[in-house]
Each structure stands twice: as structure tokens, then as C-alpha cells.
Amino acid sequence: MKATNDKEMELLLGRHAQRIKTTSAAGAARANEGPHGHLDADEMNAFAENALPESARTRYVSHLADCDSCRKLAAELTMTTSAAARLTHVTNPERSFLSSLGPAITAFFSFPAIRYVVPALAVVVLVTVAFVALRHREQREFVAQNEPASTAKPADVPTAPFQGSSANRTATPLQRESGQETSAKVNPAKDAAAEKVQSADIKQNTSGYAGAANAQQPGFAPEPNAATNERDEKSRNVPAAVPAAKPEPSNSIKLADKASADEPAPAARDTLAAQKEEQFSKRNRDAGLAAPPKSGIVASEVKSKGGPRRAREQSESEGRSSGTAQARTSEVSQETRKVSGHTFYLQNRTWVDAAYTSSLKLTTLTRGSDKYRSIVNDEPGLRAIAEQLGDVVVVWNGKAYRIH
């Protein structure tokens, strides 16, 4: 009610002022002398500068209320004065800030409308933020996300992964298996520390299979410093590794240092790794590894059979990340994606579901085909996967699909 009254009076007064103006313009209300006569310049200035005692001020106020010309001049002078005052205030920022803070807040909340609008706005903003955040969380599952590069990944993923960027290599199954360790290192790994340890693996694996005898002995000097450094670097990547990593100056660490020192350029490492691979795969074949999909596991089992020393070393270098020091765990610095709760690894330009095993029968779906549509339409999660990844092998409701 008060607001409407305000509006009412505002309109009425506006019209009233308009009328008075038109009549006074016609000369009717001209020379409107106030009760005390016009203000002289000194009074005017003292008023504008607010330098008057209260009682005198009141006297002039009543004249100004009734005398148009005096009022206009007084208003003009006040504007000039306050503009000048503002300028001097600028040179005095702290005071002006503090003194203006209180009134500014009061002014902010002074209008009745604003008093309610501000809290209302705040509520609206809050609700919007909450809504967006919740929706975002809902949607996130369906959006492809790159996982952090260095994650511990169980090695029992059947199809030997990590061809990745080294896809130019023709990947025979065996090569791929042997690549399980090496390709990760050959790949431009993002983490230098991880790479170092990985390259230690190369050296070690090679020595384990090919020239174990000479690789074993030479560097068996306990080097606590090197060991700690290595561990530190490692634990920065995988914090969980810290408890598992026993302070054990092993020759593998020594070798790790050596290996990384020995390899000046990635290209050189590449050829080196390729050699190692060859040897490795030969060993594997010799060991009678038959079924390619299972060979990942077998290979690591074979490795663990390589002797207690090797097992220990492996758990040192590989198993640190898992904390449980399983020989079957290998560290991955590899691009993975997560869509609709499924994790995918890139191999041969195909995203392969982590849940996929070769025992599952693959159904091939071509995008755009009727079959594809009929399956995908009922499954938004599957659709999200199909739409966001290129060629993909996905396990959905116990069935494996290859979508391309």
C-alpha cells in the first residue's frame, strides 16, 4: 500500500510541477520573492558549502523552497562544491572510503523494492547454481573423460593394451604382449619419473631374459641416495606407493639410473626398446605361450617365476604403485577414457572396454544400421559411448559390441 501511495504521490507531484512550470513560464508566478528577500552571494555560498549554523540554515531553506531562481543557483553551487569536494576526497581515499561505506550500504537497501529484490536475487542465483551443479553431475557420467595419465591398471586386461601412439608398428599379438611393458615406455610418457622407472624395467627385463648374469652383478652397490630419489619421484606420482616401497637399495634402482642415463634421446630408446621387444617375444614364444589373449597374465606369471630376486625387483619397480606388490600389476601411462561408467583404453585406434574379455562374443554394429539403432535407442549410456568414442569395443549388459 505504501508503495502505491508513493507512486500515486509521485505522479501527482510530477503533474503539479509541470503545471506550475507552464504557468510561471507565462509570467504569472515570476518574481516570487521569499519571505526574507533573496540570498546574497555570501549566504548562498555559505549555504552551498554547508558552512552555516543550523538556525541560519533553516532561515535560508524556507526562502529557497519558495524562490525558484535562488534555489536553482544554490543547487548549481552545491553541485560544483560537491564535485570539488569529491576531488579532494580522492586524494584522501581511506577516509572517503570508510565514511562512504556506511551510507552506501544504507543506500543500497534504502528503496523498498531493492530491500526485497536483493535477497530474492540471491536465492535465485543459489538455486541456479545448485541446479546447474546437479545437472552437471548427472551428465558427467555420459561424457567422455580423459583419465589421468599415470594410473595403476590391472594387468589381467586380456587384450594386451598400449599400442597407442606407437601404432605405426605392425602389432602381432606376441609383440603386443611383450610390448606390455616396453611400449608404455616407448610411448611419449607424460611423466618423466614414471618413464625412468619404466626404462628400468626394460633394462631389467632384458637382463633377466637375455643377459641376466652380467646385468646382475656390476651395479650392486648400495646407493641410498639414489634409492631415495627414485622413491621420492615415484611417490609423487602414486602416493599409495609410499608404504609399499621399502628402503631397499636394489640393483634395479641402480640400473634404473643407469638406464635413464644411457638413453639420451627418445629415438634411441625406441630402437633399444624394439630390440628388447624382439628378444622378449622370442623368450615368450620359447616359453610356450600360446593363447594370445591370456598371455598377458601368463607373461607376468612367467616373469614372476623368473626367480625370487626378479620377483622382488619387479615388485619394487612395478608393484610400488599398487601397494600390494602384485606381479600382475603393471603401471600404465596411457590414455584412458571414462564414459557412462565404463573405462576404455585406446588400442589400435579402437577404444576397448576394460571389462572386455576375449571369451565374450563380439557383435559388430555399424553406426546408422537398423540393428545399431534398435540397440542404442534403448540405452542412452551406450549411445553416449558410441557417440563420443570412435571405433569402440564395449561390454554392455554382458554382451560385447564392436561399434564402428
Added chain:
Amino acid sequence: MSKPAVLKRTPLTDNSEQVEKLTVEGAKRLLERATDSRSLDTSALSGRLRSALEKYLLKDNPRAPAESVNKFLDAVHADDLCLKVACERGDEGAWSDLVEGHGSTVRSAARSASSNEDAAEDLAQSIWAELHGLKARDDGSAAGKLAYYSGVGSLGGWLRAVVGQLAIDQHRKQARFVQTEEEPEMDRLSRSSHQSEQVFAANPGLNPEESLASERAGAHVEQALTRAIAELAAEDRLLVKLYYFDGLRLREAGAVLGVHEATASRRLSRVHTDLRQHVATILMNEHGWTRSETDRSLAEVTSHLEVDLEPLVTAPALDANSTGAS
């Protein structure tokens, strides 16, 4: 602690001797305060301080306590007052200081008060002539323009006020000169009344009888409003005039009143309530309206105003154009 305060606050008996004493002391403090006292002594200043005191404090409150007398005297612009007195005494250095220090102030004030550069130059020249005129006469105490400066406000502000008033005077003289040709104004008046008729005619849904009644009601409201405004307290009336008549913003109106925008806003809101009550009282007492009738017709008039707002706003613009043309 409270006792001396009480003693201090005891009003002065209408004792001009005591006021004189306070004034001389104030003059002494003023000279100490001034960065350049221009080799003046207390006797040169006390007379002027005394008259300022009479004008601004003792006139309203002859028995002002010593406290407020001292407060008043200590707020006087020491350097400006010294400069002014020195000028009046024919101090050449003071004069050149005045011209140098305030020439730009006078020029900018003249420029903002005049329509063009030539008029501004003329105005500034006539100001300096008036200020100088008294120096040529060479009788320091004589009432020249500069003598009116009391030191209560700043000298620069006073000069701006002088320029402004001179501009208004000149404008008045010109206006009186031009006033003979009132015909276009009459024309305009008749046309604007014509327009308001058109507004009513263009208002559909109102038969002539109704529109006549509502017009009469509107006239009553208008009358009551005029009276209610006239009977407002001076501060409130000034606020209404500044805001509605002069079209100042709330912040500006507040500055004129020496209050913050928020205070001005609150005050305006209260004035609205007061005015409405007053208008309603007048309507009920003098026109025999009932409360509900008053509320209804106020709302009605307002709603008409809302509809008519556009013609009302555009009409003066048209007028301004026609005056500019003539």
C-alpha cells in the same frame, strides 16, 4: 567532566562585551591559523568577524553559547578572509594573488552561466570590474562587492555565487526587455490546454459527464495538493521543489539539503505519506468527501495520469521547441 560542560553551555547574557572578547580571541586564533596572515592584526579582522557572527549566528540566536560562537569563528576560512581584507586595504600583492588564484574559477563559473564564450568573457570582466571598483575608490571600509565576503564559505565559492547572481540579474533585465512580446506564450498556453482537451477526448470509455466529473475531482485534488505543499515544513518543501520542480536527482537534492541520498530518499517517502494524508484531509474537510471516495478518486486521478503521462511529457518538449524557434 560534565560540570564544566554545563557551565560552558550556560547562555551568554546579551552581553556584547563578552561577544567582543570572544571575537577578538577568535581573530587571534584565525591569524595563527592562516598560512599567510598578510601582516594583518586582530583589529583588522575582529570587526568583520563580528558582523559575520551577527549575520549568521546571533541574529537567530542572540544568546548563543560561547561554545558555538567559538565553533563558528574557528570554521571561518582564515586565508581567504585575510586575502580579502588585504585586498580591501589596497595590498597590491594580495590583489594579484586574488586574480591569479581565482581567475580560473571566475572564468569557468562565467562560462557555465552564459550561453556563449563572448557572454562569458563579458561576465567575467564585469565581475573583476566590480571587485576592482572598490579598490579604485580607495576607502577600505566602503561597501564594495568584496566587502560582502564574510569568510564563512570559501572565497572561490563566493566568487562563483557572485558570478551566478550577476548572470541571473542580467538575465532578468533582458527578460524584462523581451517580456513585451507575450503573444507566443499565450498561443502556447491555449494550445497546451487544447492538447489536454484532446487527451480527454481521446480517452475512450469516458462519457462527457464522467469526464467532467473526473476533471472536477482532478481540480480539487490539484488545489488540495498545492495547499498541502505550501504547508509542508520548509526542508520538505525544498526537497519536493528540488526533486519534482527542478528535476534534480535524489543525490543532488540531498546534497543541497546537506544530507545523504539515502536520507533524502527516506525523507521523500515520508513526504509522500504526509502529503497524501494532508490532501485527503483537505478533500474530506472542505469538499465533504468520505475516506473511501478520497482514496478512490486519488487512485482514479493517478491512473489517468499514468495514461496521460506521455502527452504530458511530450507537450513541454514541444513548447521548448517552439520557444527556441521564436
